[in-house]
Structures are given as C-alpha cells and as structure tokens.
Amino acid sequence: MAEIVYGSEIAKKIKAKLAAKMQALKQEGKRLPKLCVVLVGNHPASLSYVTGKEKACREIGMENDLIRLPQDISEKALLDFIQKLNVDDAVDGILVQLPLPAHIDEHKVLFAIDPAKDVDGFHPISLGKLMLQEDTFISCTPKGIMRILEEIGYDDLSGKKAVVVGRSNIVGKPVAQLLMNKHATVTVCHSRTKNVEEIAAQADILIAAIGKPRYIHASWVKEGAVVIDVGINRDENNKLCGDVDFEAVKEKAAYITPVPKGVGPMTIAMLLENTLEAYEKKEG
Ligand SMILES: NC(=O)C1=CN([C@@H]2O[C@H](COP(=O)(O)OP(=O)(O)OC[C@H]3O[C@@H](n4cnc5c(N)ncnc54)[C@H](OP(=O)(O)O)[C@@H]3O)[C@@H](O)[C@H]2O)C=CC1
Numbered sequence: 520m521a522e523i524v525y526g527s528e529i530a531k532k533i534k535a536k537l538a539a540k541m542q543a544l545k546q547e548g549k550r551l552p553k554l555c556v557v558l559v560g561n562h563p564a565s566l567s568y569v570t571g572k573e574k575a576c577r578e579i580g581m582e583n584d585l586i587r588l589p590q591d592i593s594e595k596a597l598l599d600f601i602q603k604l605n606v607d608d609a610v611d612g613i614l615v616q617l618p619l620p621a622h623i624d625e626h627k628v629l630f631a632i633d634p635a636k637d638v639d640g641f642h643p644i645s646l647g648k649l650m651l652q653e654d655t656f657i658s659c660t661p662k663g664i665m666r667i668l669e670e671i672g673y674d675d676l677s678g679k680k681a682v683v684v685g686r687s688n689i690v691g692k693p694v695a696q697l698l699m700n701k702h703a704t705v706t707v708c709h710s711r712t713k714n715v716e717e718i719a720a721q722a723d724i725l726i727a728a729i730g731k732p733r734y735i736h737a738s739w740v741k742e743g744a745v746v747i748d749v750g751i752n753r754d755e756n757n758k759l760c761g762d763v764d765f766e767a768v769k770e771k772a773a774y775i776t777p778v779p780k781g782v783g784p785m786t787i788a789m790l791l792e793n794t795l796e797a798y799e800k801k802e803g
C-alpha cells in the first residue's frame with residue numbers, strides 16, 4: 520500500500536515560507552514581487568487555473584495582476600501587450616496562460632517574453648539553459664515534480680530507471696531532462712510508442728503526463744515504484760481525476776500523488792517561488 524504524497528501539503532509549507540518573505544520585504548519598506556498572468560479568452564478550465572494562481576498570490580501577499588484579453592485579440596496586439604509588461608519595472612514575472620486561441624502563434628508569444636521575467640520557464644532560452652544545466656527558470660510543473668521527489672527523500676536518482684509518459688514541451692520533455700540531470704536513466708514514451716505498458720512496468724519512477732483519465736492501470740506499474748500523476752482530467756461523471764488509476768495503483772506503488780491535491784498545487788507553489796527568484800535577481 521503506497522504512501523499518498525499530498526503536493527498540497529508540501530505546497531502549504533512552501534507558501535508559508537514565501538509569505539514570511541513577503542512580510543519581511545514589507546517591513547523593510549521594499550517593493551513587493553509582482554506576477555502578471557495574461558489570459559486570452561474565456562476557456563473555463565484556464566479561467567479556473569488562473570484564478571487559483573491569483574488566489575495563491577493573495578494568500579502569500581505577493582502583488583498580482585490578472586489581465587484578461589479578448590478571444591479575438593490579434594497576435595500583434597498580444598505581442599505589444601507583452602512588450603509593455605517586459606519594460607514595466609514593477610512587473611517581475613509574466614505568465615501567458617496556455618492554450619492560446621488557434622489564430623495566435625504560441626511560439627512567437629512565448630519567445631516575446633523577457634527571459635528575465637519568464638517565470639513559467641517556457642522561453643526557448645530558459646529551455647535551452649535547462650538542457651545545458653545552466654541557472655534558469657525551470658518550468659513550474661517539472662520543478663514541482665522534482666521537489667516532490669526530494670520531499671519523499673527520493674532524490675538520489677543514480678541507477679534509477681525513470682519512465683515519463685508524455686513528451687510535451689511544458690511537462691514531458693523538461694521533466695525528462697531534469698531527471699536526466701539528476702542521473703536517472705530516462706525513457707520518454709508517447710502516443711507512437713509500442714508496448715508502453717511494458718516499458719512503464721520497469722520504472723522505479725513513473726511520471727504520467729498524458730491527459731487521459733485513469734489510463735495507467737496497475738499492470739503498468741512495478742511493485743514499489745514512485746508514481747507521479749500530472750494529469751488533470753474530468754471523468755465520465757465530470758469528477759476531477761488524473762492519468763493514473765489511483766485506487767488500483769496505490770496498492771502496488773511505494774509512493775503515489777493524488778489528483779487533485781498532488782502535482783497541481785506544487786505547480787502553483789513553484790510559480791510563486793520563481794516570481795520571487797525573478798524579483799531577487801532584479802533587485803540584486
Ligand atoms: N498538474 C499540473 O500542474 C499540470 C497538469 N497538466 C495536465 O497534464 C496532462 C498532460 O499535459 P500536457 O503535457 O500539456 O499535454 P499534451 O496534450 O501537450 O501532451 C500529452 C502527451 O501525452 C502523449 N500521449 C497521448 N496519448 C497517449 C497514449 N495513449 N500513450 C502514450 N502517450 C500518449 C502525447 O503523445 P504525442 O506527443 O505523440 O501526441 C503527448 O506527448 C493533461 O491532463 C494536463 O491537463 C498539464 C500542465 C500542468
């Protein structure tokens with residue numbers, strides 16, 4: 520029977536530290552770090568995620584601004600808007616919520632963000648530095664996953680086999696890189712992989728970032744594995760669930776993260792941490 524690892528509890532501790540930091544800055548009469556979240560359109564899930572980010576900022580006393588732009592905004596207008604945030608000295612972190620409407624080139628938008636304010640870690644410079652193991656903003660979900668591994672004392676990854684299911688630029692690829700940087704032997708699977716189940720079943724650490732409700736069954740999991748479930752899905756009853764069949768897999772794994780209260784809250788905590796880091800780099 521696995522230990523259930525509540526990212527929400529780890530995130531709470533991180534946020535308490537950040538709140539104390541905000542309080543200290545305030546007492547010193549300093550400017551506070553500020554995160555700007557840009558949401559284009561009215562996608563309900565996106566709206567709920569950005570609301571969560573705003574709420575977390577308020578909780579710890581970090582300055583924040585949610586900027587809502589219309590669904591039909593032109594690419595040029597969005598790029599101009601980002602430029603304004605780039606040159607605004609009061610803004611430390613910029614996050615443009617994904618996905619963007621189809622008429623906007625996502626890569627152009629991410630490229631437009633000043634790398635010094637790229638608290639999402641999605642800018643090509645940030646991702647390149649991650650590969651080169653240079654100091655940079657590490658994207659929040661992958662960073663949160665690594666923090667969870669540290670928290671359970673599972674951070675000596677030499678000789679460990681990690682399997683990442685999913686190869687997106689925001690989760691799969693960067694988390695595979697971070698695991699590799701920590702000396703794990705990493706296999707990345709995706710929709711064209713044959714025998715994913717057999718590959719997954721060899722993993723000491725299994726990361727699920729697919730986006731399919733309860734897709735990973737107990738037969739995919741080695742006895743005693745660490746299972747990190749990144750997926751945020753709605754099942755047939757509109758209930759929030761992960762990519763992992765939690766009830767069955769928890770009988771087999773050594774550690775498992777739940778959904779909700781697993782990786783999601785860690786993503787937000789890392790975003791706050793990255794924003795403070797951007798502020799500290801700027802203020803020197
Ligand atoms: N908790 C959090 O903080 C976050 C959660 N998420 C959630 O994580 C999940 C993944 O997100 P994201 O990475 O953005 O998703 P994407 O849709 O960008 O990527 C999904 C990946 O899964 C692969 N895949 C799809 N079906 C299968 C399959 N049957 N077998 C193996 N691989 C498959 C795809 O393969 P291919 O490349 O071949 O298409 C792709 O690489 C989603 O549920 C999302 O909501 C995302 C970000 C943050």
Ligand SMILES: Nc1nc(=O)c2c([nH]1)NC[C@@H]1CN(c3ccc(C(=O)N[C@@H](CCC(=O)O)C(=O)O)cc3)C=[N+]21
Pocket residue numbers: 567568571614615616617618639659660751759778779780781782783784786787
């Ligand atoms: N530029 C950008 N950066 C992102 O980091 C980003 C993004 N775009 N687009 C979408 C994904 C998704 N994502 C989540 C973050 C937190 C939760 C989270 O806190 N979830 C709660 C549950 C929330 C609920 O109840 O709906 C939990 O898992 O416990 C979920 C999903 C960040 N993303």
